[in-house]
Amino acid sequence: MAKxxxxxxxxxxxxxxSNLAKRRAKDPDVVWKIAPEGSxxxxxxxGSIPWLLEQGKIEEVKGTPSPTKVKEDSDG
Amino acid sequence: xxxxxxxxxxxxxxxxxxxxSVSSKLEDSVTRETQDITPFGTSTAALAAPGLSKxxxxxxxxxxxxAADSINAAMVGMASTATVFxxxxxxxxxxxxxxxxxxxxxxxxxxxxxxxxxxxxxMDLAITGARxxxxxxxxxxxxxxxxxxxxxxxxxxxAAGGGTTGAHVYLSCTQLAxxxxxxxxxxxxxxxxxxxxxxxxxxxxxxTVGAEYxxxxxxxVNRYVACKWVxxxxxxxxxxxxxxxxxxxxxxx
Numbered sequence: 351m352a353k354x355x356x357x358x359x360x361x362x363x364x365x366x367x368s369n370l371a372k373r374r375a376k377d378p379d380v381v382w383k384i385a386p387e388g389s390x391x392x393x394x395x396x397g398s399i400p401w402l403l404e405q406g407k408i409e410e411v412k413g414t415p416s417p418t419k420v421k422e423d424s425d426g
Numbered sequence: 427x428x429x430x431x432x433x434x435x436x437x438x439x440x441x442x443x444x445x446x447s448v449s450s451k452l453e454d455s456v457t458r459e460t461q462d463i464t465p466f467g468t469s470t471a472a473l474a475a476p477g478l479s480k481x482x483x484x485x486x487x488x489x490x491x492x493a494a495d496s497i498n499a500a501m502v503g504m505a506s507t508a509t510v511f512x513x514x515x516x517x518x519x520x521x522x523x524x525x526x527x528x529x530x531x532x533x534x535x536x537x538x539x540x541x542x543x544x545x546x547x548x549m550d551l552a553i554t555g556a557r558x559x560x561x562x563x564x565x566x567x568x569x570x571x572x573x574x575x576x577x578x579x580x581x582x583x584x585a586a587g588g589g590t591t592g593a594h595v596y597l598s599c600t601q602l603a604x605x606x607x608x609x610x611x612x613x614x615x616x617x618x619x620x621x622x623x624x625x626x627x628x629x630x631x632x633x634t635v636g637a638e639y640x641x642x643x644x645x646x647v648n649r650y651v652a653c654k655w656v657x658x659x660x661x662x663x664x665x666x667x668x669x670x671x672x673x674x675x676x677x678x679x
Contacts, residue, residue, distance in 0.1 A: 362574065362615065362654060363622040370621050398622035405646055407624045
């Protein structure tokens with residue numbers, strides 16, 4: 351299961367499988383995902399994660415995020 | 427190494443004014459102040475440099491132009507506040523050199539008129555603070571939608587291109603048509619791998635043409651640099667023409 355990371359900085363990365371060689375060849379077809387600061391993402395290109403962690407641009411979210419709880423009706 | 431000529435001057439911007447198409451000559455100079463410290467008992471003069479450098483833009487020659495974004499509008503009011511100066515000396519191309527300063531003070535404006543000649547105009551600028559040898563991250567060009575430089579070309583500063591003491595970012599927007607959009611927000615980005623970019627420094631959102639300078643708040647600037655732009659609350663078909671350049675401070679990583 352992919353780890354989750356909270357973004358401490360807005361990130362921009364290829365939306366879909368990352369192919370760094372194509373990136374550097376200036377692939378004109380790349381579609382970018384702009385992930386806002388504060389959001390939690392699971393699809394950050396794996397090769398970028400070490401330096402993003404090291405430079406404090408993302409932080410790992412420990413544990414599985416809780417599913418949204420629906421408050422049950424206590425009546426009746 | 428390469429030689430460059432007048433055709434390689436990609437842009438000459440004073441604040442949001444584009445003087446490229448009317449200018450024909452310019453001198454960009456720096457002098458270091460020296461002090462005579464010769465004492466008694468010596469037969470040769472001794473000079474020392476206390477460490478003060480002075481930059482100035484002089485020897486400017488241009489044709490008079492009354493367009494709203496040209497030389498007369500830029501200079502005739504002699505606004506007292508310092509503005510941004512940006513000059514691409516090796517082409518209007520991402521990754522090329524641009525001479526930039528945030529402290530251009532208008533100190534002189536002269537118009538000359540002669541029979542049988544086009545009117546001429548010239549300016550003198552004093553530079554307060556530093557003048558940077560910056561790198562163009564977004565060449566002066568028009569954009570018509572949200573985007574980023576990666577789709578054009580990002581800038582690889584080289585293996586040792588990153589810095590650990592921040593950067594200076596210069597932006598000049600010479601044309602802006604929001605067509606109902608709220609503003610234009612340009613953000614300087616950097617990356618270690620050229621794959622994932624992190625926002626490094628957001629510029630102040632523009633609602634009209636303008637020029638700005640920012641020192642990055644994040645000290646680590648990585649090897650690959652880029653920028654992205656967003657028309658906030660996009661409406662209609664907005665357009666903007668802007669240039670962005672960055673000087674990564676030493677020491678490099």
